[in-house]
Amino acid sequence: MDIKQRRLSAILGGLLKLARPYWGWYAVLCALAAVSSFTTVGVAETLRRIINAATDRDSSALASNIGFAVVIVIIDALANFCSVYLAGVLEFKSTARLQVSLLGRLLNVRMKDLDRYHSADLISRVDDSVPVAQQGINQRLVELVGNVMQIVFLFTYLLSLQGFLTLGTLVICLLIPFIMLPFNAKMRGYYIRRQQVETAQQQLIQDTVQGAEVVRAFSLAPKLQGQFTERVKQYLNIHIPLTRIEAVGFNMNFTVILGGILYILGYGGYLVIHGRLDVGAIAAFLIVTEQITNPASRLAMLWTTLQTSLAQGSRLFEVMDLPEERSGAAAEPVQPDDVEAAVGGAMPISLEGVSFGYGEERVLRGVNLTIEPAKVTAFAGPSGGGKSTLLQLLLTSYEPDEGIIRAGGVPLSSIPLKSWRSQIAYVSQEPYLFSGSLYDNILWGAPGASRDEVVRSAQLAGIHDFIMRTPQQYETLIGERGLTLSGGERQRLSIARAFIREPKLLLLDEPTAALDSHNEEIVQHALGELMKGRTTVVIAHRLSTIQNADRIFFLEAGRIAEQGTHQQLMELQGKYYAMVEASLSGSRAAVSSGG
Ligand SMILES: Nc1ncnc2c1ncn2[C@@H]1O[C@H](COP(=O)(O)OP(=O)(O)O)[C@@H](O)[C@H]1O
Ligand SMILES: [Mg+2]
Structure with a gap:
């Protein structure tokens, strides 16, 4: 409990620190809350005078007090308007700022850490956690100051009217938070669990949408639906008792308030009958009591609502x-x-x-090798052997746990990431295309490039003619509800994206593996252009790509098992030879059964 409490205060401290640029705004909002507390007292007091003027049949006092009330109401309205408006703008600004910095953090953290999260979880941290966490500061804390001020002002006023009668209102204010204490503790646990189930639900929805093809192909609909129903049940199992607790808490508040009002009417009426209180004072008491229950119950709820914000804050800071x-x-x-x-x-x-x-298990084990400049270095070997991982290390997506990678004798870890990556182009089996136009997708390779360079890269990659045939040519949108590209087109687009970078080092991870033989030939040709004069590291499962490499490394279970040229490795009659033989007999078999 103690540790948890400390962690909460750390989260609160962190949120406050992030909110520092807005402290001026908070000060203004607090000042506005003070004005509004003042006007509440003003309204109560003028109301008392109006009623007393009426019972005293004093029409001039009645008129002047009405006039006074109008002025107060206008001031109150203005203060409220400013407060709501400022709070709204502040909410938007501060949330946006926090989202930007969280996204910035996501762009800069280590891949190893990012791997641990489901994408839906990360999205929900930016989309949901940030606003709720920010509200904890924006609304709850400013509210706290405003509410405390309002309660102090109103009580001072009531005490000045009649001490014993104030007891009734005081009981309301004290009882409500007291009653809410056990509820709050319970609700907090529910809130955290509800958030967890919500995230799990989002992940399922995302899998349903993004994995639509697999879901249909494998008839997974009933399974997914079953899982989703299960999650909904879990959600309801949390949400229903939570609603019950909230409802009970709310009604108890209401009962307490009614009790307080009866006390004021009963004891206040008794005082009026005995000439110890004016009638207007009772009206003032009722108004103030009604006004005071709001800040009082908000104060009582403060801890609970703050808990929700802090729970989201902890999700935010986990990534931060x-x-x-x-x-x-x-x-x-x-x-x-x-x-x-x-x-x-x-x-x-x-x-x-x-x-x-990636975790405990070693994927690469003591690899020693040299990649010669302006040559083609190829990796072959069984799937899961660590080929792609090795490429990721060259890309500096991950860093070696042991050993060192050097370029020209300089450790990669001493070269600024940006300079190192700026000279690399990476083409993978399934290139990621961003939502946007065809033009933009090529330009992502070198954001500063000119239109001519984009077109030239597309030509070199053999995708220009295709682009010119699309409805809006280079401006045609791809992705959701846009153009659907075939595997070969996607791949050539990603090669154009690589071309425009004018990379020194080319990392190719089975770039043609997902293509049919016709597309493979086209893409292979584009790649051949791209590889000219560049240091190339290629992972290939097709013989045609690999046999012309200057050096081939056969990677198995994270170790280099064999190395040499195609010729040398064939003569060795080892693992590489066996793989080539197997693939040749495989394709012969395919040819014979096909024909
Ligand atoms: N992001 C990742 N997180 C955890 N394990 C991974 C990740 N990527 C690959 N692996 C594991 O690392 C091993 C090597 O994978 P990989 O380098 O992709 O092999 P290859 O490209 O030779 O088929 C495999 O066991 C794979 O499951
Ligand atoms: Mg691979």
């Missing part, structure tokens, strides 16, 4: 506190000239005793 990529110290101090030479591309890249695992 993830370490940035490359947060460790550089491996060795290096000269700027050396870095420049290293990213210049004409340098060999060496892996020295590189080991790596």
Whole structure:
């Protein structure tokens, strides 16, 4: 409990720190709350005078007090308008700012940490957690100041009217929070669990939408539906008791308020009968009591609502506190000239005793090899052997757990990520295309490039003619409700995106694996253009791509089992030879059964 409490205060502190640019706004909002507390007292007092003027049959006092009331009501309306308006703008601004910084953090954290989250979970942290966490500060804390002020003002006024009668109102104010205490503790637990189930629901919905093809192909609809029904049940199991608790709490509030009003009417009436109180005072008491229950019950709820905000705040900070990529110290101090030479591309890249695992298990185990500049280095081997992982290490998406990767003798960990990545183009089996136009998708490769360069890259990648045949040509939108591209078209678009980067180092991860033989030929041709004169690292499962490589590494279970040229490895008659033989007999079999 103690630890949890401390963590909550840390979250609150963190949120307050993030809200620092808005402290001026909070001060103004608090001042407006003070004005509004003042006018509430003013309204109550003028009301008392109006009623007393009426019972005293004093028409001039009646008129002047009505006039006074009008002025107060106008001031009150203005203050409320400003307060609602400012709070609304503040809400939007501060939430947007926090979302921007959270997204910035997501863009900079280590892939290893990102891998642990489902995408729906991360989306919900930006979309849902940020606004709710921000509300904790914006509304709850400013509200706290306003409510306390209002209660103090109103009580001071009541005490000045009649001390004992104030007891009734005081009982209401004290009883409500007291009654709510046990409810609040219960509700807090429910709120956290409800959030967890909601996230699980979102993940299922996302799987249903994004995996639509698989869902249909494997007839998974009943299974998914069953799971979803189960989640909805879980949600209801949390939501229904929560609603019950909320309803009971709310009604108890109401009963307490009614009791207080009866006390005021009864005891106040008794005082009036005995000439110890004016009638107007009773009206003032009733008005103030009605006004005071709002801030009082809000104060009582404050802890609960703040809990929700803090629960979301902890989800927010969990991501905010993830370490940035490359947060460790550089491996060795290096000269700027050396870095420049290293990213210049004409340098060999060496892996020295590189080991790596996504989790506990090792995926690469003590890999030693050199990638020669301006040559084609190929990786082959069974699936799961660690080929793609090795490429990810070269991309600096992940860092080796052990060993070191050097470019021109300079450790990658000493080269700024941005400079290193700026000279790489990466083409994967399933290229990710962004929602937007065809033009934009090529431009993502080099955001500063000109229109001519975009067109030239498309031509080199062999996709220009296709683009010109689409409805809006380069401006045609792709993705959701846009153009649907075939595998080969997507791949050529991603090759155009690689071309425009003018990369020094080309990383290709089975770029033609998902294509039919016709598309493969077209893409292979485009790739051939792209590879010219560039350091190329290619993972290929087709013989045609691999046999012309300058050097082939056969990677198995995270180790280099064999290396050499195609010729050398065939003569060795080892694992590579066996793989080639198997694939050849496989394709012969395919040919014979097909024909
Ligand atoms: N993002 C990841 N998180 C956890 N494990 C991964 C991840 N990517 C790959 N792996 C695992 O690492 C091993 C090597 O995978 P990979 O490098 O993709 O092999 P290859 O490309 O040779 O088929 C596999 O066991 C795979 O399951
Ligand atoms: Mg792979």
